[in-house]
Amino acid sequence: MKRIAIDMDEVIADAAEKHLKLYNQHFKETIMIDDIKGKKLRDLRPHLESEIKSFFAEPTFFRDLNVIEGSQEVIKKLSQHYEIFITTAAMEFPSSFTAKYEWLKEHFPFLSDMNFVFCGDKSIIHADYLIDDNVRHFKRFCGQGILFTASHNMHETGYVRVNNWNEVQDYFLK
Amino acid sequence: MKRIAIDMDEVIADAAEKHLKLYNQHFKETIMIDDIKGKKLRDLRPHLESEIKSFFAEPTFFRDLNVIEGSQEVIKKLSQHYEIFITTAAMEFPSSFTAKYEWLKEHFPFLSDMNFVFCGDKSIIHADYLIDDNVRHFKRFCGQGILFTASHNMHETGYVRVNNWNEVQDYFLK
Incomplete structure (x- = not known):
């Protein structure tokens, strides 16, 4: 898988x-x-x-952030065909650990917390794909980086890009 | 590296x-x-x-645990020749995040917190070596597992084993 x-x-x-x-x-x-x-x-x-x-x-x-549209439904579908890990750069704001954990448990209860990763440098992540809005994480990532469009990364070029969760679904399940 | x-x-x-x-x-x-x-x-x-x-x-x-003998000195030496990440299974006790982070900052100030990883399933770790006392983490680990002797793992066989930090130093620096 x-x-x-x-x-x-x-x-x-x-x-x-x-x-x-x-x-x-x-x-x-x-x-x-x-x-x-x-x-x-x-x-x-x-x-x-x-x-x-x-x-x-x-x-x-980080406790009461809105969920990005479509992410829950698509990740639920993806989790039937792929192993899903949530990998967040939390070390810059260590005070965020608990809020991030609770937010994930509330909005993604179908994921195991054994698959949550709080890290800094994401080159430590061993996965086939990384969906991220920060291109810096792709530089040393061992798999395929997929840039999720966010306001700040609009002008980045040279990456596989998805604009929303419908496009993530198409990329992985079509 | x-x-x-x-x-x-x-x-x-x-x-x-x-x-x-x-x-x-x-x-x-x-x-x-x-x-x-x-x-x-x-x-x-x-x-x-x-x-x-x-x-x-x-x-x-986890805030006031004693440091295992030799770990600070040897990790400091290793960090001149290897990239060091601290990878801890913290998700079982989410209340431990802050204490673990502060403990690391106190006792290993020479490591960057960008290289701290709080996770559950360690198969997500992308590294060449993993020094761990729990053999279950080696099963799906992509690199070489190195079993650090602890009371509970005395009878485990079939793994590369180190009994203390002197032996870690010998393994990596000799």
Whole structure:
């Protein structure tokens, strides 16, 4: 059975939406997701980089994120044909461990927590495929990287790309 | 650069010693580490399995474990010739995440936390070697498993075995 590793933020969990909302509230701004196409919020406001990061460090930040549309249904289907692992870069915000774990248990109860991986450098992941929104993780990954479209990666080229979970389903099950 | 994945409990962190101490205190027993050679405490007291497990679920259990002798010095040396990842099965006790992370930062400050992996099923680990005290992790591991001697695995045969960190040093650096 082939194995698919799947990232959390911007792939199954909508962290960017909540992050931008908190940022706008805090700094009384009205930045839209379209305003940061092809970049990250910290590129738009480099002088606020540490404040921008600090929202993620709040222990409950990751607990109530919206689920990315279609991810539950498609991963459920995929899990009948592939071994599924959730592989998230959690070490940058160690305070996020518990919230991320609880979120996964709530929204993906059909996955075993033995298949959850909290890591930093994803070259440690042994899988046939990695679905991720950050191209940096593909550089040393041993399998096939699949770029999941997110606002910040719009302009990345040279990768297998899927725009949504329908396209993931087509890629793996058609 | 070849990569060595290293387990935490019973390899670099002495969880068994503290666990047995807490058990003896709680149940007013005087079991010694030698009494459980070749097995686990729960094999000796099967009717107490859930109570025995519950000590590990205490959020601070893993925070003040003793460091296994020689592990810091040898891992420091190894890290000059190999890529080192710490790969611990943390998903069974999700309450342990923070304590394990803080323990690693305290006792192995020379390792990057980008190289810490909290997982369940270790077949997800992509490394050339895995030093671990649990043989079950070697079954589907893609590299060479190296069994680190612990009380419970004394009678396991058919594996490359190291009895202490001096022997790890000899294996990798001689």
